[in-house]
Amino acid sequence: MIKIVDGFENSEQICKMIDDVAGELGINQKLEEISIKHPPNTPIDMNYLSSDNKSLDLEIVDSLENLEGRVRHELMHVADQLNEKFKYKDSLIPPEGTGAFRRYKYLWNVYIDSRLVKSGKPSYDTQEAREKEIEECYPELSAGLRKRCFTFLWGMGLLDFEQISAMSYDLFSTFEELKSLALSHGEEQTTFETIEELKNYGK
Incomplete structure (x- = not known):
């Protein structure tokens, strides 16, 4: 379910954190795949949910600094979007x-x-x-x-x-x-x- 591109020094910690938080928020049951990538231009974490709400691209800065806070923030955006009561459009x-x-x-x-x-x-x-x-x-x-x-x-x-x-x-x-x-x-x-x-x- 979780894939990470090559080149991350902290790949193990990042994958585990994303897996843990996604499980806690329940979004791992709604998504078929989470792909972890490097931010292409600026060192900013970003999330991109597919139009069919089945896959997620996560751009994560390769750093352990406030990793849990950063991951929780990005995945809360996703959890909101997947929550029908949030009425995301x-x-x-x-x-x-x-x-x-x-x-x-x-x-x-x-x-x-x-x-x-x-x-x-x-x-x-x-x-x-x-x-x-x-x-x-x-x-x-x-x-x-x-x-x-x-x-x-x-x-x-x-x-x-x-x-x-x-x-x-x-x-x-x-x-x-x-x-x-x-x-x-x-x-x-x-x-x-x-x-x-x-x-x-x-x-």
């Missing part, structure tokens, strides 16, 4: 290169890492790191509003992909608590057509 992903796409990735990552941390499992990033990252995604909001929004996001219960997608375009559109926070601060979200506009905001 490719068509709901914002266009790449837009501010909404950057925010979509952030919101889903927060949803995953918060669940891992709350369950006592290693995560890709800490709560503190994710809270710091929100400034990159919402630089137009005040520090006080960002902090309160993050506290809400980190503490949320179950989400589905439709909600994540909607919040990618408008953080304050889905939950009354977030909408009330924005109103109480008298602030609005800015739409950024490109990631460059988002990165350069206020500069």
